Amino acid sequence: MNESTQFDAVRQARRITEQAVSWYIEQQEPLSERQRAAFLGWLRASPRHVAEYFAVVRMHGDVKAAAALQKLTAEELVEKARRDNPVVMFPHLEKVLPEERHPQPVRGRFTRYVLAGAASVAAIALGWLGIAQWRATQVPVAPVYARHYEATGAMQSLALADGTLIQLDRHSSIDVHFDRHYRRIEVQRGHALFDVGKDPARPMLVDVGGHILQDIGTVFDVKRAASGDTLTVISGRVRVLDAQPATAKGGGLLLPGAAIADLTAGQQIELDAGGATPVQPVQIAQATAWLPAEISFQHETIATVARRFNAYTSTPLDIDDGAIAQKRISGVFHADNPQAFVAYLSSLPGVRIIHDAQRIRVVAAPQTDTKAAQL
């Protein structure tokens, strides 16, 4: 058996197992007529299906007893699962200090790190203008990007290359530094609201004087003041980590250390050099009072406008339908009244609104549904 057919065989075995388990689990509810026919058809398709089904049933008989061996409580398991960050962070950290852990054999990896480091330093030196050029000579990987933003007289709205949107208050400044492994933003002073773009390969780390906020797909607000720093999570989750001084090789950047707190929507924490206050519930409207009171848009996509509303609410709007998301609209709404915007969306043809506990979903309405609703 050569390598590829062996690989195919393993994959096929896995598929049969998954089908057998799915069918077994489906039987917990009475099957519909169509499901019954499909299940019988599946069993009759191959003796391997029959054998695997028996094997799954047999194993299932032991699952309850095996699960009872688990020592952790349900709460502990849920907490562990919650901390199981889908963003892989620590393998990247390992690359930062490879020569200490693996003295000799990983020469290739070490060289790669040095190259990557040199590349990002070069990119900073070249700055914004040089990036297009630099990228053209590289393998197309995640773009390296470094820039300083400062809002003086007026509030600024920024849109970064990774899809992150930032509202920067007056007299505020941030430093943006994206490389292959991380997206880092340092809040130097003032007040900023982040709506973080999705990039599973590169976690977003926001550095707030001695503390690092790790975002897990979310909107949050950071306020720096002489009395201390305040973090408010509008939607999603944020983890606060202690920052560790980096080694010289880390390029002077702070490294994420131990987790201090995990915040979810509607929670706030105050941070200063001495540590952090306990996590407290907060009124979103209070935390976002500094944001513009009106959201006005001219010929912008519904997806963009929805994200602007999401900065003000812990039940975000999700535009599930691609065609609706790309539709362009114009208007002015009160920022604290996303319901008016939802009502407006629901008046558009072919749009249906679904209210979930945690979000408001905007989906395409089937044509017949629309007709039925009109009748």
Added chain:
Amino acid sequence: MREKHAAWSALFAEKRATLSNYFLRRVAHRWDAQDLVQEVYLRLLRIEPADAANIRSPEAYLFTVAANLVKEHAVLRAQQPLGSDELEQVVEQLVAPTNLEADMDSEARQQRLGALIERLSPKCKAVLIMHYRDELSYREIAERMSISTNMVKKYIVKGLAACRQRMAEYE
């Protein structure tokens, strides 16, 4: 057969886990089990399309067929001349020298399965334990984990499939 099957379906709906375990213990012997699978499969193929539509629970049907075959097999064995059992055992050991799975007692199997559950991703593990140990419903688990009930089901399927794949590696 059909009348018997209807009764079986009802019984099965009620005592599914107990009954399927009962049969599978009976066919735990791998030599028999493989033959049995082939035979069950052939019988499934022989179902007339008209009859297939009337099968109320294909799973119950599956085990009914298996049960009948086990019974027939037992009758056949009883009628065989003395000494054939020993011969069969010798042949079996030649064919399947690593018969660990069949010999392993249930406690060891459960230990092994417990270790496999331990190796699952934290989310899969949490969902499986809460469902099977703490007997929480999909909805209750969904609330605790802040995920949809559909995702709970997916984690259960994924976790059980991973365990089954790794158990199969031992066989």
